[in-house]
Amino acid sequence: GAGVSQTPSNKVTEKGKYVELRCDPISGHTALYWYRQSLGQGPEFLIYFQGTGAADDSGLPNDRFFAVRPEGSVSTLKIQRTERGDSAVYLCASSWSGSADTQYFGPGTRLTVL
Amino acid sequence: AQSVTQPDIHITVSEGASLELRCNYSYGATPYLFWYVQSPGQGLQLLLKYFSGDTLVQGIKGFEAEFKRSQSSFNLRKPSVHWSDAAEYFCAVGPQNKFYFGSGTKLNVKP
Secondary structure, X not given: OOOOEEEOOEEEEOOOOOEEEEEEOOOOOOEEXXXXXXXXXXXXXXXXXXXXXXXXXXXXXXXXXXXXXXXXOOEEEEEOOOOHHHOEEEEEEXXXXXXXXXXXXXXXXXXXXX | OXXXXXXXXXXXXXXXXXXXXXXXXXXXXXOEEEEEEEOOOOOOEEEEEEOOXXXXXXXXXXXXXXXXXXXXXXXXXXXXXXXXXXXEEEEEEEOOOOOEEOOOEEEEEEO
């Protein structure tokens, strides 16, 4: 079956621009997660959705970052006024229902801010 | 505060040799513990997880890990490494919906 997919796989943008990163979870998974992985580091939690609502957004670094999941399936991570420090791989994961279910990860979107 | 420490940044082992990757965690309650593997260009793949019960957990690809509460450790082991095991390995600890990952251990396998 299809796994978690993320588009684009690579995104290069200029400082100050707006970007959107998309995540398509495994069909039927109600929980969706975004992580950010900087070079040489492990993934860092950003936000967790249960259905359409953000159940925990405590990992978002500042108000330039925002994520939505309007229909409880696809999610979009939005970054305004990008900065060079936002360069990283953005990972999406999904799981059946949360509650420490196994999280299945997508391949990530590599964001480069010039 | 929750945290995960993987003290070995790089490890090199010979093919066929045994492997142990270390993971220490700091967590205020009984943790959920995970090991993931990440190969170049691939997503993170779950190797094994511990929630409760038997402290020795078996995973995929011949890996196992042992939860030692007294040492706050969850070390990953494999008795005989294959060249295809070369990858980066991440330990993670979580409450229910928020995983904290270590910084990873890169495994090289010598022929």
